[in-house]
Amino acid sequence: MEEPLNRKLKPLSNKSVTLKTQSIEKSSYDVNAHDKFYAWFFLGPSLVILSIFVFYPMMRTLYLSFFLTNSLGHPSVFVGFSNYINLLTSSAYLDSLTATLIYVIAVSILTLVFGLLLAQTASKKIAGINIFRTIFSGTMGVSVSVAAIFWLFIFNPSIGLLDQVASFFHLPTINWLTQPSWAMTAVIISTVWMNLGFTFLIFFGAFQSVPKFFYEAAEIEGLSRSYQFFHITLPMISPTIFFISIITLIESFKSFGLIDLMTAGGPNNATNLLVYRIYQDAFLSGNYGSASTQSVILAIIIALFTLIQFKLLEKKVTY
């Protein structure tokens, strides 16, 4: 079941294996103080950093999720699971959850589809294709803030490119960022656009690694291009599709930058996704207990989705 992920992690796991064997060899000797010193000397810095910035906040979050907090974020009253119960019965939170699910699913699917399309286009042998390959992967080098400004210009209701084009063709103009349903669409479009650079690059690499003789064999059998794509290319790159879909899913659950810069959760909380809500509750309203609870729930949701994805796709990708 874990084969595709293992493959991605190979260099890492190899390292840990060598580390392990070394320590086993060592333990057959007498571990003296000198060795112990070096072990702590090398492991210490990363242990300290991980503890301060990962382990402690994780534990603290879990702890705080059972408390009411004061404005400084210190726990004041132990409330058990009532934070959780309040949240899961609050319609505002459930709306935010729904918005997040729509956003995540739309972003994941669109990123996959367009990533595949771009990779397929870039695999064609035509003059100047290298220029397109560079352009397609270009968003990898664009920072979120720049992307946000760029899309704000496009979606701007008075000077925006999109509405100018629309009015040129006498189409109705849309207030992209101020109408709730369109604001979500705009954020999804921008996120997909941001994702495409990386996704394209990975898919393109996967396309290139499908051996040429499969297509030659297909040509001899007289199979159409679309049959080749669906019955040769897609199955051959299915581990990559799996990898990308997991990465995109987790990343879009964690989306923050574009939302903050483009809509700040608005209009009318239409784009107030879970992570953004956590940020607002914790750092704008000082509601640390509830924010911690939301973080824990988000972590559980992401874990659940990843698990489902593994279960659904494992049969398709192992060959």
Next chain:
Amino acid sequence: MSIELKNIAKTYDNKNWILKDINTKIETGEFFAIVGPSGCGKSTLLRMIAGLIPISSGDLQIDNRSVINLPPRERNLTMVFQDYALFPFLDVEANVGFGLKARKMPELKIKKRVAHALELVDLTALKTRKPRELSGGQRQRVALARAIASDAKICLMDEPLSNLDAQLRGKMRSEIRELQQRLGLTLIYVTHDQIEAMTMADRIMVLNNQQVQQVGSPLDIYQHPSNSFVGTFFGTPQMNILKAHCPHTHNQQLIIDPFLTFQSPLDLPAGDYFVGVRPVDFDLTTHVTRTNAFVRSVEYLGNEFIIYIKLDDSAEIRVVTSEKIDLNSNERVLIRPKNKFFIFDHSGKTISFMKGVQNNGRTSKQETQAIIQ
């Protein structure tokens, strides 16, 4: 189904020719090998016949019908690839039936054909396995079964055995040959391995330097190579090529050193020539006072020895003998010719075939005379 290649040529940039002047006719049911060193264009030629690569100029006919503008499928042929081209996500049965299914053949008919093909290659028991659960030889057989199942009468094979170990290769050689005979396939077989070509093919096309060097039966090619390239390419260890001098016109003597002289069957103008001698066609004498060479090293192969010898005029030669001999390196020996050798002109073209073999090859005596003049 017969295949005719007429003046086929290939270029990618209209300047450099990858292949030129390829002419031959492959008869129905023939096992035809295309052999040459790597980079000689043999795989390109095969892909042009298959229709995977367009032909730059010339004509290709299958059963006297030009197929040059037909896509691969309509040429009604099948191909076996070096890396087998088995889909890792399909089991053996699905792999063999892949093309049939794509062509929307009825399910029952596919089942029957696949079962028949698997039976022919003796893989029925493994039909539910995935390719990664098979050994190299078994994968090779699945690829063969796929070719068989397609029912095309022309089969193209691109170095199908080069990923197998030596023992298995020997076994598969005879299996492929047997299948080809049994199914009456017209088989075009690309290989860089001269032994495969020699042992399997009815006829061999030798490619080198963008051109056909020779087309002929294995025996013909071995006994009557058209030039020194073909001579050295076939036979292991390689034929020795020695520089020889003919001092006087009509003298017929080719001299390498005082003990190593060859009597040409033809009159030769004075000048420099190359003499080709196969390693088995030297006579090696030890413990004599007059010597012309010394032993560099000896390899023992069980039933014969390969002896690396340096002549005093500095040429290195390989001698094969099955006599039990006891040689030390640096030992002085006398090398003399037996009676079989080839004479090549300065460009490598064959002037005379080995003595003792009837000259019934491609070049008649008149032609050889014409070459000399």
